Amino acid sequence: MKLVLAIVNNDDSPIVTSTLTRDGFFVTTLSTTGGFLNAGNRTLLIGTEEDKIDTIKDILKQTCSTRKQKKASDSSLGRGLYPGSPGEEVTVGGATYFVLDVEDFGKV
Ligand code: 2BA
Numbered sequence: 001m002k003l004v005l006a007i008v009n010n011d012d013s014p015i016v017t018s019t020l021t022r023d024g025f026f027v028t029t030l031s032t033t034g035g036f037l038n039a040g041n042r043t044l045l046i047g048t049e050e051d052k053i054d055t056i057k058d059i060l061k062q063t064c065s066t067r068k069q070k071k072a073s074d075s076s077l078g079r080g081l082y083p084g085s086p087g088e089e090v091t092v093g094g095a096t097y098f099v100l101d102v103e104d105f106g107k108v
Pocket of ligand 1: 007033034035036038039041090091092096
């Protein structure tokens with residue numbers, strides 16, 4: 001058993017989630033915030049068998065688009081020395097994923 005953590009753009013989240021569930025995956029979504037842009041994104045938790053990981057990667061590739069996003073002003077947060085200046089444009093990936101081993105899984 002594996003756990004896929006996938007961080008996706010808020011705008012892509014509905015299509016990714018509906019495609020995954022349509023294809024039989026169980027998905028939990030968390031509202032999260034990227035540390036660099038301080039912008040909201042979604043983190044998906046998908047528990048699955050190892051042989052399904054490639055299918056999940058394909059779905060992420062097909063449903064998450066790369067986009068340019070501007071870094072908002074963060075002076076009010078006292079973070080002026082952090083990398084990247086306000087207004088700087090960065091390319092935000094389609095999806096960032098991690099695959100973890102699951103030691104135990106169950107429903108009681
Ligand atoms: P953010 O942290 O808001 O980062 C948004 C985009 O800003 C990143 O896109 C990348 O292009 C750029 N970026 C992030 N940190 C940077 C830095 N220290 N210096 C220069 N540029 C930087 P993505 O790489 O596609 O990441 C999209 C979101 O996925 C991230 O939002 C974060 O929430 C998550 N993420 C990406 N890599 C991660 C990692 N290794 N660990 C945890 N979360 C990650």
